[in-house]
Amino acid sequence: MGTRSRKPAATRTGSRFPGWLVALTLLGVAVRLIVLLLAGDLQPHADESNYLYLAACWNHFGFYSDAVYYLWPPAYPFVVAVALDWFGAGGVFALKLFQVLVSGLLGAVIMLTALRLFNRRAAVIAGAVWACYLPLIGFTHYLWPETIFLAVFAASVYLFLIWWQEAEDADTHPFRLLGAGVLFGVGLLIKEVALYLCPVLCVLVILRRTRLSLQNRLSSAVLFVLSVAVVVAPWTLRNHEVYGRFVPVGATLGKNVYMGLNAYYYNLDYPSRHRPQLAEANDSLQKLLVGDPPPAWLPDNKPNIIDRLTRSTQQGLEFARQHPGYTARSRVKRVADWVAPTSFFLRHYGLGRYQGVLAEPGLRRPLFIAAVFLPVLVLIGAIPGLLLALRDPTGRMLLITIVVYVAVAAAPLMGMSRYRLMIDPFLIVAASGFAAGFGRPWWTRKAAAICVVAAWLVLAILWWIDCREVIEYLTMVW
Amino acid sequence: MKKKAHPKPAPPQRRSPGYWLHAALLLILAIECAVAIAGRRSRAGLERDLQSGTPAAKAYALFVLTNRDTPRPPDAQFVSDLLDSGDPLLREWTMTTNFTRLTGSTMQRTYLDSLGDSPQGLRCRFLLTRGIGQTPWMTLPELAEFLDALEE
Numbered sequence: 001m002g003t004r005s006r007k008p009a010a011t012r013t014g015s016r017f018p019g020w021l022v023a024l025t026l027l028g029v030a031v032r033l034i035v036l037l038l039a040g041d042l043q044p045h046a047d048e049s050n051y052l053y054l055a056a057c058w059n060h061f062g063f064y065s066d067a068v069y070y071l072w073p074p075a076y077p078f079v080v081a082v083a084l085d086w087f088g089a090g091g092v093f094a095l096k097l098f099q100v101l102v103s104g105l106l107g108a109v110i111m112l113t114a115l116r117l118f119n120r121r122a123a124v125i126a127g128a129v130w131a132c133y134l135p136l137i138g139f140t141h142y143l144w145p146e147t148i149f150l151a152v153f154a155a156s157v158y159l160f161l162i163w164w165q166e167a168e169d170a171d172t173h174p175f176r177l178l179g180a181g182v183l184f185g186v187g188l189l190i191k192e193v194a195l196y197l198c199p200v201l202c203v204l205v206i207l208r209r210t211r212l213s214l215q216n217r218l219s220s221a222v223l224f225v226l227s228v229a230v231v232v233a234p235w236t237l238r239n240h241e242v243y244g245r246f247v248p249v250g251a252t253l254g255k256n257v258y259m260g261l262n263a264y265y266y267n268l269d270y271p272s273r274h275r276p277q278l279a280e281a282n283d284s285l286q287k288l289l290v291g292d293p294p295p296a297w298l299p300d301n302k303p304n305i306i307d308r309l310t311r312s313t314q315q316g317l318e319f320a321r322q323h324p325g326y327t328a329r330s331r332v333k334r335v336a337d338w339v340a341p342t343s344f345f346l347r348h349y350g351l352g353r354y355q356g357v358l359a360e361p362g363l364r365r366p367l368f369i370a371a372v373f374l375p376v377l378v379l380i381g382a383i384p385g386l387l388l389a390l391r392d393p394t395g396r397m398l399l400i401t402i403v404v405y406v407a408v409a410a411a412p413l414m415g416m417s418r419y420r421l422m423i424d425p426f427l428i429v430a431a432s433g434f435a436a437g438f439g440r441p442w443w444t445r446k447a448a449a450i451c452v453v454a455a456w457l458v459l460a461i462l463w464w465i466d467c468r469e470v471i472e473y474l475t476m477v478w
Numbered sequence: 479m480k481k482k483a484h485p486k487p488a489p490p491q492r493r494s495p496g497y498w499l500h501a502a503l504l505l506i507l508a509i510e511c512a513v514a515i516a517g518r519r520s521r522a523g524l525e526r527d528l529q530s531g532t533p534a535a536k537a538y539a540l541f542v543l544t545n546r547d548t549p550r551p552p553d554a555q556f557v558s559d560l561l562d563s564g565d566p567l568l569r570e571w572t573m574t575t576n577f578t579r580l581t582g583s584t585m586q587r588t589y590l591d592s593l594g595d596s597p598q599g600l601r602c603r604f605l606l607t608r609g610i611g612q613t614p615w616m617t618l619p620e621l622a623e624f625l626d627a628l629e630e
Contacts, residue, residue, distance in 0.1 A: 041618050043617050043618060044615055044616070044618070044621075045615075049615035049616065052616075052621060053604075056604070056621075056624065056625070056628075057574060057605070059628070060570070060601075060605075060628055061534070061537050061538075061541075061567070061570075061571060061574075062534050062537075062538070063537075063538050063541060065541065065574065084625065088622070088625050088626075089618065089621055089622030089625050092618060092621075174496040174499050175499075178499055178503075219496055219500070220496070222500065223496060223499060223500055223503070226500065226503035226504065226507065227499075227503060229503075229507055230503050230506045230507050230510065233507055233510045233511070234510050234514070237510065237511065237514035238514070240514075241514065241518055241519070241542070242541070242542050242545050242546070243545050243546065244545075244546040303544070303545075304545060304546075305545065
């Protein structure tokens, strides 16, 4: 990045948390608090019921069970269990309040990352977008672990970024890498989705040629792995004790493979009662991409849950090998679902969960518009943000790696907006960087500019595939 | 003739903080493994707990024994024995486990019906009803009722 200082503007002026950052964080938290209060007592739905169930069982029996179809990592059910233990039925609200507060950490980290990679203007835009980004706001008052996971994961990535940038300039900063690893491990105990990102990051650290010697790069990669391992290991050992199998944190892949690499197709962004009508609205494309499915496979009824889920993964892969045509075309639909501007916030409206003020048309409709258009703008802006505006090679490599990892690991399997949430904070950062420097002559970098146009074209095609469904759904809940 | 000065011995090289961090993390990892190995329950120990342990120990032993490599035969007789065990916690655990869900649902329902509206019945009803999928589960007032039943 040439002579440009890597230090964020805030540290150059002496304050690590400038006033505007604190103000925007408080604004975002206040918005979430207001929505929480307006949402009232939402009845638990799908996975939310399971988290409550697991937590209540944990309190009652004294140990953590599994959810029949999944072996979820323990941290979130533990937090729910503590909330129920301390506050009884009021623990549900207390937990949501906790999530609202924790989301402030995510907002601050998003702004700090934008400040570090771009400038103050980008950070302010990122903070403003985060403050009113409804797909993220929704999860602060749902009983899903996304909010807490994202706060911890984004903080880990931020520390990793600082370490990686500064490791090239001076002595290495092992404590930052240690912090990044520990937070990464905590994140894994909340959601295991980032598990394979750990080795990917290590390989990048080792292979990327920097001023660090190969020995130092190896040593850093080992330090990162060890710091993740010390956090995760007790739970891995417990899993071995209970199930007699090596399970680092949880086992959810098998069930997702059952739903994703099979003859079934459904998009969990839509309530089940709306799906037939949505399929009808997008009939020709649905038939083309997920029509004429081969016979479905059923999971084995092995008594050991780990064996059962492992076998499901094998069965899914066998299915993909036997039916490559169906698998390939249905992946296109899954990825289209993944980038569609839908969200669980909109799904909750479709389910009729929001009552009272939030359901009033005067408030509901502006919220719909914001819930659809902000993700659209973020996705459009994030592409040039990552490929053109972001000039720091370390930051660009890290953010693109995370985006590609999630796009490869989650999108083709179960395309839904919830699986995009993990990269939303980084997309917000990138889009804000682009918006902050809008009008600069980036187009002179022709190769990158061609990549941006190509990526926009792919995004446009994917949106076109799902647009009839999305419009139909919005019309239904409008 | 000027005396040739001896070169100063090089100062001992300091270990970098990274070195000590590696060592400390390895040590923590080793301790975690040692504790886990030392605390690992053998099958015989779990069987003993299931026969004569505290209610909580019995439930945990059952949980591990039915999940490890050597699952107990989850047949109807086994479920029946557990439901007739006279131990509330063990009976309630039986209502939750995967193997009884797969094999003994009718028996569980019959047992559940016999409990009526008692707090234990409420607890078992909750424990038998999982929330997977998009079907409506317990409402928050029902959850509150269940949590109250736990107190009784």
